[in-house]
Amino acid sequence: MASVCFYFQVHQPFRLRHYTVFDHSPRYFDEFKNASICRKVANKCYLPANRLLLDVIRRFEGRFKISYSLTGVILEQFRKYCPEVMSTFDALAETGCVEFLGETYYHSLSFLYSYEEFTEQINKHTDLICRLYGQTPRVFRNTELIYSNALAETIEKMGRFDAIITEGADHILGCRSSNFVYRPPNCSHIKLLLKNYSLSDDIAFRFGNRQWSEYPLTADKFASWVNRANGNGQCVNLFMDYETFGEHQWEDTGIFSFMNHLPEEVLKHPDNNFMTPSEVADTYEPVGVVDVPHIISWADLERDLSAWLGNAMQSNALHEIYEIEKHIKQTHNEELIADWRRLQTSDHFYYMCTKYFSDGDVHKYFNPYESPYDSYINFMNVVSNLRERCQQLFLPHKREPLSKIS
Amino acid sequence: MRVFMLGWEFPPFISGGLGTACYGLTKAMNDLGMEIIFVLPKPVETHSATHVKMLSPLQCQAAASTSGSQTTLQAREQEFPNVTFRSVPSPLEAYATPQYYQQKIEGIIREKTVQAATEKGVEPAIQQWLGRAEEYVHIPHDQYSGDMYSEIHRYAAYAVRLAMRENFDVIHAHDWMTYPAGIAVAAVTGKPLVVHVHSTEFDRSGEHVNQMVYDIERRGMHAASKIIAVSYLTRNIIISRYGVLGEKVEVVYNGVEQNGDNRQAFTRVGISSNEKIVLFLGRITMQKGPEYFLMAARKVLEEIENVKFVMAGSGDMMHRIIEMAAQMGIGHKVLFTGFLRGHDVEKVYQMADLYVMPSVSEPFGIAPLEALNHDVPVLISKQSGVSEVLTHVLKVDFWDVNEMANKIIAVLKYPPLQLTLREHGNFEVRRLRWSGAAEKCRKVYERMLQPA
Numbered sequence: 076m077a078s079v080c081f082y083f084q085v086h087q088p089f090r091l092r093h094y095t096v097f098d099h100s101p102r103y104f105d106e107f108k109n110a111s112i113c114r115k116v117a118n119k120c121y122l123p124a125n126r127l128l129l130d131v132i133r134r135f136e137g138r139f140k141i142s143y144s145l146t147g148v149i150l151e152q153f154r155k156y157c158p159e160v161m162s163t164f165d166a167l168a169e170t171g172c173v174e175f176l177g178e179t180y181y182h183s184l185s186f187l188y189s190y191e192e193f194t195e196q197i198n199k200h201t202d203l204i205c206r207l208y209g210q211t212p213r214v215f216r217n218t219e220l221i222y223s224n225a226l227a228e229t230i231e232k233m234g235r236f237d238a239i240i241t242e243g244a245d246h247i248l249g250c251r252s253s254n255f256v257y258r259p260p261n262c263s264h265i266k267l268l269l270k271n272y273s274l275s276d277d278i279a280f281r282f283g284n285r286q287w288s289e290y291p292l293t294a295d296k297f298a299s300w301v302n303r304a305n306g307n308g309q310c311v312n313l314f315m316d317y318e319t320f321g322e323h324q325w326e327d328t329g330i331f332s333f334m335n336h337l338p339e340e341v342l343k344h345p346d347n348n349f350m351t352p353s354e355v356a357d358t359y360e361p362v363g364v365v366d367v368p369h370i371i372s373w374a375d376l377e378r379d380l381s382a383w384l385g386n387a388m389q390s391n392a393l394h395e396i397y398e399i400e401k402h403i404k405q406t407h408n409e410e411l412i413a414d415w416r417r418l419q420t421s422d423h424f425y426y427m428c429t430k431y432f433s434d435g436d437v438h439k440y441f442n443p444y445e446s447p448y449d450s451y452i453n454f455m456n457v458v459s460n461l462r463e464r465c466q467q468l469f470l471p472h473k474r475e476p477l478s479k480i481s
Numbered sequence: 482m483r484v485f486m487l488g489w490e491f492p493p494f495i496s497g498g499l500g501t502a503c504y505g506l507t508k509a510m511n512d513l514g515m516e517i518i519f520v521l522p523k524p525v526e527t528h529s530a531t532h533v534k535m536l537s538p539l540q541c542q543a544a545a546s547t548s549g550s551q552t553t554l555q556a557r558e559q560e561f562p563n564v565t566f567r568s569v570p571s572p573l574e575a576y577a578t579p580q581y582y583q584q585k586i587e588g589i590i591r592e593k594t595v596q597a598a599t600e601k602g603v604e605p606a607i608q609q610w611l612g613r614a615e616e617y618v619h620i621p622h623d624q625y626s627g628d629m630y631s632e633i634h635r636y637a638a639y640a641v642r643l644a645m646r647e648n649f650d651v652i653h654a655h656d657w658m659t660y661p662a663g664i665a666v667a668a669v670t671g672k673p674l675v676v677h678v679h680s681t682e683f684d685r686s687g688e689h690v691n692q693m694v695y696d697i698e699r700r701g702m703h704a705a706s707k708i709i710a711v712s713y714l715t716r717n718i719i720i721s722r723y724g725v726l727g728e729k730v731e732v733v734y735n736g737v738e739q740n741g742d743n744r745q746a747f748t749r750v751g752i753s754s755n756e757k758i759v760l761f762l763g764r765i766t767m768q769k770g771p772e773y774f775l776m777a778a779r780k781v782l783e784e785i786e787n788v789k790f791v792m793a794g795s796g797d798m799m800h801r802i803i804e805m806a807a808q809m810g811i812g813h814k815v816l817f818t819g820f821l822r823g824h825d826v827e828k829v830y831q832m833a834d835l836y837v838m839p840s841v842s843e844p845f846g847i848a849p850l851e852a853l854n855h856d857v858p859v860l861i862s863k864q865s866g867v868s869e870v871l872t873h874v875l876k877v878d879f880w881d882v883n884e885m886a887n888k889i890i891a892v893l894k895y896p897p898l899q900l901t902l903r904e905h906g907n908f909e910v911r912r913l914r915w916s917g918a919a920e921k922c923r924k925v926y927e928r929m930l931q932p933a
Contacts, residue, residue: 429901
């Protein structure tokens with residue numbers, strides 16, 4: 076049996092506007108840029124991909140299934156900038172063949188810094204998904220598939236989730252295959268679904284690469300690779316950014332027609348089927364324990380945190396943000412808290428990454444700044460202002476000196 | 482490979498980046514085993530430890546007769562065996578005009594054509610002309626003084642004379658002052674000419690170009706078989722303003738010397754003094770954008786107090802800039818050091834928290850590399866050639882003083898920024914070595930010498 080399990084990550088950050096030390100306005104985000112990027116990606120990716128997948132789901136009458144992880148910040152942007160995308164997701168939800176996963180509302184790295192903030196963001200996200208799609212997420216994916224044993228324990232304690240999705244990194248699996256369900260140590264209930272990074276990246280990164288020896292990748296060729304897991308695996312987990320369709324791989328690479336034909340080719344083999352992550356977790360029993368004492372992620376070659384926490388600027392910026400958590404929350408000012416939380420989105424720290432030399436292209440492509448230094452300066456100027464605002468709101472109530480945060 | 486190299490300045494007598502570049506390039510070429518005859522416009526007395534052997538034509542004629550000079554030469558030869566330095570003596574004839582020298586060169590070429598086959602060649606004519614060359618007159622080391630036009634033609638005439646006695650494969654001329662010499666030597670010897678463009682008249686004078694200089698540059702570029710530009714920025718100017726075909730122009734970035742104890746500054750920064758130092762180091766002239774530095778300084782001082790702005794260098798705008806600082810009311814925060822050399826440069830780098838190069842037009846800009854070498858973070862204008870090669874620096878449009886101030890403040894305010902810039906910048910600058918530039922020059926020569 077090989078159950079193909081698709082999960083697509085849908086996310087766009089609230090990008091900051093150019094903010095110098097001389098700015099004092101409490102408007103931090105670049106409305107114009109965010110709106111235009113959101114609309115551009117909607118037209119190139121979200122709308123055509125949703126329409127296509129809706130069509131495929133209807134055509135296969137329940138035999139083709141997929142899952143999405145929509146961050147709170149992208150849903151806010153859809154509502155604000157392109158509501159038509161919302162209705163296509165509604166239609167997908169109504170088919171019953173689409174599962175929505177749980178994650179931190181702000182696509183944040185809060186797990187690394189604040190347990191309280193981490194759980195609050197998951198709850199906020201769960202509420203939103205429930206309200207919009209009538210599903211309570213049963214499978215959790217952390218920002219950028221950041222994962223460790225500690226995360227599994229935290230999520231198990233929350234009691235709502237049956238499985239966690241993370242990267243099938245070689246160094247955690249050893250010689251084992253990602254095509255099985257595993258269990259974290261010290262957990263009794265929660266299961267692990269690991270990304271088959273080789274097959275996922277064939278679609279997400281290599282699909283349109285003419286230098287690739289397997290180019291062009293056709294649906295039947297890919298289906299034959301999936302079939303290899305038959306008899307030697309339970310599931311093939313294809314996890315990728317949704318922007319793969321139309322944005323990272325442009326339409327003229329044939330990515331849409333590939334997806335259009337893939338279900339048919341996969342289902343030609345009688346033992347294959349499609350499942351959502353929670354169905355995989357329900358169907359298969361764990362075959363072993365995967366021990367991840369050190370944090371992993373799905374980024375770059377290193378599969379670690381270095382894309383967000385690889386230099387002094389990044390660790391300083393993250394530290395500054397979480398250092399003011401208590402004071403921000405004490406203000407009970409919703410606008411201030413929302414601004415602070417939007418600053419937690421991992422992308423802000425990704426932009427400060429200085430690892431140019433090995434996989435610089437990817438980093439540069441998604442970076443709205445000319446350099447990581449510019450992004451750090453901008454971010455820190457915003458944080459300074461946020462701190463001042465916090466202080467101003469705080470001081471009238473209590474005369475307590477804010478030496479810690481000034 | 483023997484190169485006949487024509488230069489205008491050489492350390493310690495420099496007024497800017499050209500001498501530094503010639504020093505670095507020749508040193509690296511020497512390490513590659515290339516032989517260089519370096520011709521300078523005046524005798525150079527080297528008190529500083531230098532890797533090269535310096536010769537003036539007078540010493541040549543005397544066949545290194547004095548024992549004193551002989552030992553110095555031997556000592557230098559050991560240090561730096563492949564480079565011979567030749568320099569042109571001071572003005573010999575008080576009333577010599579450029580036309581005079583040009584006629585002389587033409588005369589030599591004419592005679593050479595006539596007597597090409599004879600063993601004596603043009604030697605007699607040159608000897609006759611230079612017969613009075615015994616008298617040595619010392620001139621001040623300010624290269625840009627005096628009648629530049631006759632200076633460069635005098636230089637050309639002597640270069641031709643020196644070239645007649647030497648064997649070499651390629652002529653390499655640095656900047657416009659040496660182009661007439663390069664053209665003349667090429668005409669006399671028939672060897673291919675490479676001109677190395679460290680800056681153009683448009684960089685030095687904006688749109689108000691000196692027509693004479695422009696004409697010399699243009700002639701040199703068109704006479705050359707190959708042009709080496711220090712950046713793509715400069716290459717574009719050469720193509721668009723001088724009408725040169727793009728295929729003729731190669732880009733060879735400058736490098737920087739690795740100095741041994743540069744990590745010293747690392748431990749000092751931010752500890753010994755609570756006053757931050759922002760450094761401007763360069764000629765105080767229009768092209769370096771000193772007024773933008775001051776305007777940014779004023780904005781910085783609105784936000785933070787404990788910072789001083791040091792302007793190291795001299796130039797024709799110095800007085801105006803001093804007055805401007807006073808008018809802005811920031812005179813007490815801006816220090817002028819005058820032109821710095823050698824150890825003083827090291828010291829000022831070690832003091833600095835940030836080096837700013839706000840150049841309006843900068844063909845390359847070696848100083849930021851030196852700053853990075855000294856572990857000083859760097860803010861450069863996007864209008865500089867060096868911004869093509871550096872990624873771990875801050876960049877800003879020279880006119881955007883608001884952003885310049887924003888970035889200066891950020892460096893002073895957020896220590897992790899300074900730390901990251903310093904670490905990555907120092908690492909990055911290690912890839913920009915003169916050896917790479919020398920290697921590229923050699924490739925340019927080799928491709929040029931290959932029969933088509």
